[in-house]
Amino acid sequence: MRTWLLLLAPLLALLGAGCGDSGNAIRGTTARVSPPVQEEGEVELAIHTTENACRGSGISEENLDLCLPFVDRASGEVRLSFQPRVGGLPYLLPITRDHLDIFHNKRTVTHGRDGIEVEVIGHDPRRTPQLFILMIDGSGSMAERDEEGVRRIDKVRKALISRSVVQSFFPEDITTGVVLMSFTEGKPQPVGGELEVIQSPDAFKQRVKEDLGISSGYTYLYESVRYAITDLLKEEVIESWLDDAQPTIIVLTDGFNNESPADMCQDNAPRLESLLAEIQRVRNDKSLAIRSRPSIFTVGLGKPISRKLEADPESTRVAPKDICGKWGGVRIDGVLEKKGIDKVSLDWIAGVGGGASFIQQDTRGLGKAFQGAAAERHSWFEVRYRVGGFNLRRAFETTLRLNSFVFAESSVNIQPSGWLDAPPGERPEGARWASAAPYSRTALLVMPILGGLVGLAFFGAAWLNTRRAISARKPVKTRSKTAKKKK
């Protein structure tokens, strides 16, 4: 007994030394995950790392598997889930792949690059009370016709009164309102002449059909956006909505910000810079509840003047070459606006404004853009990305950064075991992503092997006895026996 204890003591001591905490074990896998590290900010991006965290986010038991992190080294896939929160409560957002920056070990994971795939899936869709403020370009250029003879304003009208767009603006289960504004020169004007919040689909359709039109004048795009996020929100009829509803500003234009006949593209750089600073100020205004701060979506009708020019929403400093490229000194009126639309400005405004930018050329595309801006919000999201198994051969850090709506960032350190894995995930035919295989799948490997080994153990004796039964166990016929028979 004493000898046994002496033998066991160092063993237990060593095992005791190994009982450390290097993260939570992820159920059904051989990976561990550390608690998420959250960047300071108003919005928390709560990455779920434990079942309790999932339950704390109101995720149902049947969705726990989707909520917990999953690492499948065989297919090179990683899955995480998160919930944006403000003050500990879910902050409902319409997050898509474009709104999220993903970093795997500090490297950007970009969908479509080097075979990488990324998908963001919203769960638990919810409608929240919203106030949509539509700012429609009413300048003279909206009267221009395309090859088929359809005026641009008519395309917008048709898109706005399409069934799907109306349903997006006025879902049945929640109260929403739409403010319809038109802008050209000076202060934007309410469509119909009187500022009101439209609350019924029929009234909205009627207002669009009857009152949404064009008037001559230049395009005060930047000033209209500035007005929408400042003075308009302070109007009594609007302000009364902001206690419950989240304001979403949707700006549609078909060209450039153009405030005078002599405006050249480069003149827009300081104006845009000033607007972006104002947007940033409003969106970071701590005196406003975060749910009352406006999000800005932009819709461009037409083709961009250049696909090479790109906005940098991380910054609000704008140089002429950033938005104009080689056309800095070119007049907008009658020259540049004929070439296309100012996509960079729209992207920049939407980027800093916490929304998304859409460039469309037809009615159907416009409809989709309006629907995108009015998309339903989700309570929590799954992020899936595929970077190849080789990148999962050691512990890695995954960082999720929300680049739209609000800034939020969170990281987790995932440590797959360096020695063994659970059964590889299975991907049903046609599915894009692998899902965890049931643990019972291990029996499919172990049982046949054990059966084979046991069978082989008996095979030797069986084979010998069979061989002897067939050949050697019978009496050997000797010649003497044969001779006796002959006699």
Next chain:
Amino acid sequence: MNIFLIPYSWIRHIHVALVTTSAALLAWWAVLSWFVLLGPAWSAEWDGPVLLSAVSGATAGASLLSEGSLRRAPPLKLFGKMLAAAALAVLLTIGGTWLWGVMLGDHPDGGDPTLVSLRYELGAFMFAGFGCAIGPLVARKGRGWLNHLLSGFATAMAAAAVWHICSYTQIIRGNDLFLASALMSLTWGAVFGLLTWGIPDSLYAGWVRILSPTRFARRIPIDAQDGTPKERFIGRWVRGLDLWLPHQEGAQELHISVAVDDKQRYAARGLSLYPTRVLRFLEKIDLRYDPRRPAPLKTRIHSGDRIEIGDGESQCVVEFLMLPKEER
């Protein structure tokens, strides 16, 4: 294990390996089940030591269990030895892999316990192989120490190679540590079982058995009870012979003898001038006595060899067989 189920054929060389392979596979399954279903109670640094020590301990224990059950050891002694060997293997494996971790220190890659790399885990495998060999070696009181040590290291290297090939290359699937770790455990058990301890011939005894119709299937053991050299005589002498054969079938008074030496090697000697042949696959040996030679002709015989006595119309056949010693 039961010696009666293990014939004296090629299967006896792999039988222990079948048991150790099963044990290693079950150990891997147990660790994986604990990990996946219950969650590990240890940190990432101990994943390797826990897996290797489980496989190594199970293999060492299974090797001792096989030997003990074949030798009909008393249950208490059998399980005591088995547990002691397993515990020692586990202890040495955990200690060795921990030492390897200390040796790697703060190396940027080697110090990362989650890095899948044979380069930084080979030492852990070797320590585990050493531990796996030492456990049974101590239980066997140092017999075959060189064989045990070399087998332990060979086991570790083979298992490490399989683990690396399956996890790193695309031969099976690549980046799949599920199959890699399972096959590593299989290899561990198989190689250790094959190399370390095989079923010894001492558990079997030689027999001579009549194959011709008259007195068919009568048999006599060759070995003495105490394991000393022994010679058994076959012929038609009425008294004093070990196996009697009829004169009508060609047997002479003292026709042949089958002997076993102190190293359990068997040989047949031809003692008669009449035809005597040993037959085996692609071989026929004439053992007829030659008066010009000072001693009778003899040849080594193996299980399954036949001896033809007599010729023409008077002939009989006996066979030499190895059967479990307990058969007596």
